Amino acid sequence: xxxxxxxxxxxxxxxxxxxxxxxxxxxxxxxxxxxxxxxxxxxxxxxxxxxxxxxxxxxxxxxxxxxxxxxxxxxxxxxxxxxxxxxxxxxxxxxxxxxxxxxxxxxxxxxxxxxxxxxxxxxxxxxxxxxxxxxxxxxxxxxxxxxxxxxxxxxxxxxxxxxxxxxxxxxxxxxxxxxxxxxxxxxxxxxxxxxxxxxxxxxxxxxxxxxxxxxxxxxxxxxxxxxxxxxxxxxxxxxxxxxxxxxxxxxxxxxxxxxxxxxxxxxxxxxxxxxxxxxxxxxxxxxxxxxxxxxxxxxxxxxxxxxxxxxxxxxxxxxxxxxxxxx
Amino acid sequence: xxxxxxxxxxxxxxxxxxxxxxxxxxxxxxxxxxxxxxxxxxxxxxxxxxxxxxxxxxxxxxxxxxxxxxxxxxxxxxxxxxxxxxxxxxxxxxxxxxxxxxxxxxxxxxxxxxxxxxxxxxxxxxxxxxxxxxxxxxxxxxxxxxxxxxxxxxxxxxxxxxxxxxxxxxxxxxxxxxxxxxxxxxxxxxxxxxxxxxxxxxxxxxxxxxxxxxxxxxxxxxxxxxxxxxxxxxxxxxxxxxxxxxxxxxxxxxxxxxxxxxxxxxxxxxxxxxxxxx
Numbered sequence: 001x002x003x004x005x006x007x008x009x010x011x012x013x014x015x016x017x018x019x020x021x022x023x024x025x026x027x028x029x030x031x032x033x034x035x036x037x038x039x040x041x042x043x044x045x046x047x048x049x050x051x052x053x054x055x056x057x058x059x060x061x062x063x064x065x066x067x068x069x070x071x072x073x074x075x076x077x078x079x080x081x082x083x084x085x086x087x088x089x090x091x092x093x094x095x096x097x098x099x100x101x102x103x104x105x106x107x108x109x110x111x112x113x114x115x116x117x118x119x120x121x122x123x124x125x126x127x128x129x130x131x132x133x134x135x136x137x138x139x140x141x142x143x144x145x146x147x148x149x150x151x152x153x154x155x156x157x158x159x160x161x162x163x164x165x166x167x168x169x170x171x172x173x174x175x176x177x178x179x180x181x182x183x184x185x186x187x188x189x190x191x192x193x194x195x196x197x198x199x200x201x202x203x204x205x206x207x208x209x210x211x212x213x214x215x216x217x218x219x220x221x222x223x224x225x226x227x228x229x230x231x232x233x234x235x236x237x238x239x240x241x242x243x244x245x246x247x248x249x250x251x252x253x254x255x256x257x258x259x260x261x262x263x264x265x266x267x268x269x270x271x272x273x274x275x276x277x278x279x280x281x282x283x284x285x286x287x288x289x290x291x292x293x294x295x296x297x298x299x300x301x302x303x304x305x306x307x308x309x310x311x312x313x314x315x316x317x318x319x320x321x322x323x324x325x326x327x
Numbered sequence: 328x329x330x331x332x333x334x335x336x337x338x339x340x341x342x343x344x345x346x347x348x349x350x351x352x353x354x355x356x357x358x359x360x361x362x363x364x365x366x367x368x369x370x371x372x373x374x375x376x377x378x379x380x381x382x383x384x385x386x387x388x389x390x391x392x393x394x395x396x397x398x399x400x401x402x403x404x405x406x407x408x409x410x411x412x413x414x415x416x417x418x419x420x421x422x423x424x425x426x427x428x429x430x431x432x433x434x435x436x437x438x439x440x441x442x443x444x445x446x447x448x449x450x451x452x453x454x455x456x457x458x459x460x461x462x463x464x465x466x467x468x469x470x471x472x473x474x475x476x477x478x479x480x481x482x483x484x485x486x487x488x489x490x491x492x493x494x495x496x497x498x499x500x501x502x503x504x505x506x507x508x509x510x511x512x513x514x515x516x517x518x519x520x521x522x523x524x525x526x527x528x529x530x531x532x533x534x535x536x537x538x539x540x541x542x543x544x545x546x547x548x549x550x551x552x553x554x555x556x557x558x559x560x561x562x563x564x565x566x567x568x569x570x571x572x573x574x575x576x577x578x579x580x581x582x583x584x585x586x587x588x589x590x591x592x593x594x595x596x597x598x599x600x601x602x603x604x605x
Contacts, residue, residue: 046416138587148577250446298449299445
């Protein structure tokens with residue numbers, strides 16, 4: 001990939017050679033730093049406008065609403081910290097959904113990381129027909145969180161669904177995977193793991209950037225494959241791993257569509273994900289204040305998890321700029 | 328011996344074929360099931376005894392009033408605006424961040440990156456209230472508008488990384504020739520970032536197609552439904568007609584799949600340019 005970029009630059013330079021040469025003479029010209037103020041803001045104005053209108057203002061408003069009772073029909077009434085007090089003291093759905101969500105994150109994130117790394121390593125070779133393999137493997141992720149896949153999953157894991165027929169060949173008697181509270185969350189985790197494509201593509205991009213010389217010199221030293229994996233691939237890939245881990249955790253905390261379509265949070269709330277709970281409060285019961293408080297709790301949890309990730313990362317994430325020391 | 332075996336392309340092909348089949352198995356089953364009767368749905372064979380093409384023809388006729396043609400049309404229209412907005416504005420914003428010095432640029436760029444980690448739940452309630460107040464419910468505006476605000480932090484970030492890779496000498500040469508920052512953007516940067524704009528377009532298309540949550544929140548009348556919402560109506564029926572549901576579901580993922588197959592090169596490269604170094 002790096003090579004591609006270089007090639008591009010070279011091509012560009014070749015095309016514009018006279019211009020580039022002319023420039024080198026004048027390059028030392030002092031660059032104004034502030035004369036671009038107006039132009040800069042004009043260019044970023046679409047984002048800035050959207051950020052203020054659809055992100056910054058809503059964040060402030062959501063914080064305010066979390067201290068109110070608001071049903072959309074009447075003006076919000078200030079209730080102080082009542083929402084938070086209720087959530088933490090007496091809301092069993094809150095506890096359930098938090099537990100379910102943590103379980104989901106705990107299993108689905110590592111599983112997905114593991115599979116996507118393994119597959120990325122398998123795909124990181126130039127082979128004939130690689131495009132076809134890549135499409136096949138990426139396919140489940142492509143159709144992602146769509147209704148279509150949720151419908152498919154719901155059918156396959158029924159009591160009479162296809163999955164149980166496969167099990168029957170091996171003499172295993174299946175259960176109604178989706179209707180059984182002990183296995184329902186598992187089916188969602190499996191679905192999530194099946195869709196490891198985006199994570200895998202990011203690993204793949206990372207793998208392609210590990211310089212081949214590292215492996216070559218390790219081979220000269222007689223290092224085994226396993227040793228190379230643990231001493232070259234993993235450390236070199238750790239920033240990408242970190243990126244995938246952080247985004248994976250954040251994304252998993254917000255999982256919604258499949259729980260909404262496949263299990264509707266059931267049975268007995270066994271898949272009542274936090275995002276689903278929040279949706280019910282906001283758009284089913286129109287308790288906008290309460291839902292806003294829930295959103296802020298989610299924000300704090302996600303921020304804490306991310307902060308912990310960043311703190312721990314200094315012990316295992318290896319950056320080349322550290323001076324190139326190999327762990 | 329062991330080493331040669333593992334590096335053998337044949338072994339690798341075999342591994343990949345087995346793994347691809349494993350990944351695609353549910354999909355293969357899906358194709359077969361879309362041609363089955365409800366009674367046959369739970370039978371162990373992949374292929375139905377007699378294919379029920381009816382699932383497709385009857386499924387397509389969603390209701391006496393609407394066919395899936397309408398829903399595909401609606402979704403594609405929405406996609407057109409989403410992709411247009413995303414491609415147009417993400418390039419403009421990215422150029423600003425990548426090339427121009429202005430006050431608070433660093434701080435604003437950090438904020439941009441932070442918004443990528445913000446759970447959508449925090450902003451969804453006030454946004455809903457806002458659109459409600461502006462009487463934009465049951466319209467495509469809440470779905471399309473965000474794409475005209477830079478197309479999303481991820482795309483801006485992606486393009487910023489890409490633009491940073493373009494030699495600055497080109498900008499400066501154009502400057503000497505009398506080009507303004509706007510001229511540089513239109514005549515130098517924009518043509519060079521075309522490949523990443525394709526990436527932006529593809530990602531926008533696929534993600535918007537699957538963005539069921541927003542569609543559900545903002546669209547109410549059946550005539551305006553997207554494909555996803557129409558499918559949900561099938562799921563919500565008391566007696567689910569699985570054959571039709573699976574048939575239409577399969578059709579619904581086709582556009583993204585076709586797009587991916589022909590443009591997959593841009594996927595990996597697009598992500599590689601974010602400079603996530605390994």
